[in-house]
Amino acid sequence: MRVAVLDDYQGVAATYADWTGRLPEADVEFVRDHVADPDRLVELLRPFEVVVAMRERTPFPRAVLDRLPGLRLLVTTGMRNAAIDIEAARERGVVVCGTGSNPYGTAELTWALILGLARNLPAEDAEVRAGGWQLQVGHDLAGEILGVVGLGRLGTRVAAAGAAFGMDVAAWSPHLTPERAEAAGARLVAKDELFATAKVVTLHLVLAESTRGIVDGAVLRAMRRDAFLVNTSRGALIDQAALREALEEGRIAGAGLDVYDVEPLPADHWVRRAPRTLLTPHLGYVTGRGYRVFYGEVVEDIRAFLDGASLRVL
Template sequence: MSESKGGDLRVILADPLLPDGIETLRAAPGLAVEDHTESDREALRSALEGASALIVRSRTKVTPDLIESADRLRVVGRAGVGVDNIDIPAATRRGIAVLNAPAANTQSTAELAFALLLAAARRITEADASIRAGEWRRKELRGIQLSGKTLGVIGLGRIGAEVVWRARAFGMRVVAHDPFVSADRASDLGVELASLDELLPACHAITLHVPLSEENRGFIGRKELAAMRQGSILVNAARGGLVDEAALAEALGSGHLGAAGLDVFETEPLPADSPLRDAPQLVFSPHLGASTYEAQRQVSRQIAISVRDALVDGDYSAALNAPFEAEDRDGAGPIMDLGYRLGRLLAGLEDAPPSRIDVRYGGPRDGVLGPLAASVAVGFLERRVDPPLNVVNALSIAAERGLEIVRVRTQAVGDYTNYVELSAASGRARGRGRSRGGRGMVVGGALMGSRMEPRIVRVGTFRIETEPRGTCLLIRNRDQPGVIGAVGTVLGEANANIAEYHLARRKGGGQSFGVVRIDEELPAATLRELEDLDGVEEVRQVNFD
């Protein structure tokens, strides 16, 4: 342990950091690094008293009680990507910035995914095992050539994009599925965009690069595996749980799939009774995506630089959590919250991925367009990209995905003193305030009263006033008798309690638009039942919380 000098800011290492990172921190003026990698929990808690920064890997759990013991903590740095072991809300409430090293393992993970593809295609592990067993099965171990084949890439984030470059270098045609990547971004990468239903049967190999959530657990199940091309290859180096492992074992056993490569699993380590252990033509690796010296060296150096910059220069641009709370920074908080909820609304209404979102603010506050635009990006992208996502990194992530967020300051609209409007558009910007391509959905909101409470006041061409909270159904229908009653009947039969029902219409006998707040989200079957009602044209469900 190094002793801190008087006045130095103490940086606590709870988990090991490679020398590159430690040297970067020790070279910074005014920082003292203390090694507590061998300390128990109570000793770590004691060491955090008066400390300015804590650096962890995945082993140390940064819980609310640990945070409470750190009376002067300003930064928690995660030497890695995932921050599941850090209670970010607890850190944010204390004004503690949470940093990570998001790009450090991109190359290594992309390389491993492609290595699994190559090993599966050429049956490398099987060939190795046969030689070690004294065999020479040259005629039997015939693989497939990747050049000239079609690779399906599901998810075009950092790692997915790197896999695309490698596939193209091998002479492969690449088809990608990512609902929130624009045609312009796909063109830049040299890939063709397709729906999942189109991609599955068209590809000789498919690789997954999407985050895991409760919504997409088992994303590749029996139905999707059956839709894949006979003899094709599946690779997953993204997240365990994306693939139905029992269904994959069956598809390999039946010969429907030619091979698979897995680096991640539903349960890790892989259980002894997993059906995957007996599946043929399956290449395993034990979650080695970031396990290269280069990746770990970059992780250590990147987190050290981010912690140093935060403590020494006050630069929190690498923070994952919001740099300020709602009540801070000149009242920007309520406007940011409104922007976030409008972003959630726009995401629920916009099917085609836009290349641009215009964020218009009409009101008296200066300096809010930047954080407002970031909040809109968080709301729009939140359920569609790898976490963590927040106002600090949302705009850069949007840019990576080919989504331009344009900020426009306007005059106040009508009686609204703080008005925010979002409009989605396809095509790239052309000049100031102009876009090539069609204008998509428009949504608007305002802050009401002295408490600046958020309200939705515009959806498309409809004017409506409703509070954006909880779960809401957005129903567009013909303006005819019986629709509201029929909707109520379906919701009643589904045991869905209606909290509020707001209705807007253009003119009698034309179209109507309803916002129905319910206590819990509805299953897909109930949404389809609502859409099948006479007079109902479209039903969308949006959760604002």
């Protein structure tokens, strides 16, 4: 059986699981380059019966799945992947299953972005390396409002850290209740109030049609001019044209972004040149622990499939 492991950007997937010991009958190929073109992707994957997708880096719409008649198993890291057409896979008899995930990495990166923005760390680091000293006055977080949009597993961890920093934690999501907010150490507020009053707004919503573009021009115009927006969830939660305008016109103090509307970012993408930004290349889940969970459970999923055992089917 041939197995393709996609989007192994750092070339480390082979080191985070026992591929050979657990899958001695499998011929595993690790693909480092991202293949965005559907025709090239189909050509690459046609010989493989098993494909491993790292999160949503490579889409698998119906048009691609229909051209992979030999595909039997599609494993995604994590238990949710909006880039896979699950119904089309089922119709073709392709089993789609997932893995567990590390609950810490993305929440920790969120705070790296918040702190980096508040204390202007990229520019200060560059200034020291260039022989200079102290460029700007930083922003205090203690006593300020942290606005958490989406108080699920990740949002709850971010909220707890905000409380530890002495911030007043406010939260909103479409179905959040006062009781759930209180249990997470936050207070439920209306969406308009959160965006209008928070010093830091951090997004932790699942991307769906109801949440796509939920941070639009009106929302960004309502934010404080000294506020920061942080997104480690999905790029499409924010209206990109509105965000560009807000940054270029200085209507918010800055944005920390780990996710984008197109990934990997094209070389000429506007956000690479955007002012008042701290940018990371979708690193939320990219930690040693995260990869051990992802790839370790990918191997066990493939083993279970070969053995006819039960799988965590999406």
